[in-house]
Amino acid sequence: MSQYRIEVRVKPRPGLLDPQGKAIHHSLNSLGWEGVHDVRVGKAIYIDLDAADEAAALEAAGVMCRKLLANPVTEDFEVTMVGALEGAGS
Amino acid sequence: MSQYRIEVRVKPRPGLLDPQGKAIHHSLNSLGWEGVHDVRVGKAIYIDLDAADEAAALEAAGVMCRKLLANPVTEDFEVTMVGALEGAGS
Numbered sequence: 001m002s003q004y005r006i007e008v009r010v011k012p013r014p015g016l017l018d019p020q021g022k023a024i025h026h027s028l029n030s031l032g033w034e035g036v037h038d039v040r041v042g043k044a045i046y047i048d049l050d051a052a053d054e055a056a057a058l059e060a061a062g063v064m065c066r067k068l069l070a071n072p073v074t075e076d077f078e079v080t081m082v083g084a085l086e087g088a089g090s
Numbered sequence: 091m092s093q094y095r096i097e098v099r100v101k102p103r104p105g106l107l108d109p110q111g112k113a114i115h116h117s118l119n120s121l122g123w124e125g126v127h128d129v130r131v132g133k134a135i136y137i138d139l140d141a142a143d144e145a146a147a148l149e150a151a152g153v154m155c156r157k158l159l160a161n162p163v164t165e166d167f168e169v170t171m172v173g174a175l176e177g178a179g180s
Contacts, residue, residue: 003127009099009134024135027158033150035140037093044099044134045114050125060123068117 001050004057005082010070011042045069046082054081091140094147095172100160101132135159136172144171 012018018040025039047064051057061079070077102108108130115129137154141147151169160167 001125007099009097011134011136021135024159028137028154031157033139033154035091035150036137037140038136038138040136042134042136044101044132045111046101046128046130046132047118047126048128049123050127060125064118064123067121069114 001052003048003050003085004054005085006047006049006057006061007080007082008045008047008061008065008069008077009042009080010045010065010075010077011040013074013076016074042075043069048085054084057081091142093138093140093175094144095175096137096139096147096151097170097172098135098137098151098155098159098167099132099170100135100155100165100167101130103164103166106164132165133159138175144174147171 012021020041021039024041025036028036028039047061049057049060051060058079058081065077065079066072102111110131111129114131115126118126118129137151139147139150141150148169148171155167155169156162
């Protein structure tokens, strides 16, 4: 059993309203970045967990997304491995 | 001038309180994932912008983080290139 850090990115599906993204988009334009055309805001979630190997850690994180972290109707998610953590097995 | 999509991840600095992460951590443990040791929650921000090249797009996104997107006292940020968008130059 090793300890891994997983990064999950949850973002609003294309076409769905994203008021936080709209607000940041407007602010960036107001601050002078006229070349910004769109901003979408989601969540970046970092999970430290025990798993037998990298594949098992990624699989577990995918299940967490479907059960808790992402709204399947309005959000998409991506799961990536950050790496194994030192001091694992404690 | 091409159009690029940049991904920015803003996360709470290590050691700082993260109540949203604590809540997700507790929920995951309650749902049976006993092997989850820590959860941190930040923002994933996707920015579509015009820039001369990839380096200029990344540079602009870094400035946006320092001026607006991240709190320099409590948050760290990472900027990565997602890629050039098709239909650019319009």
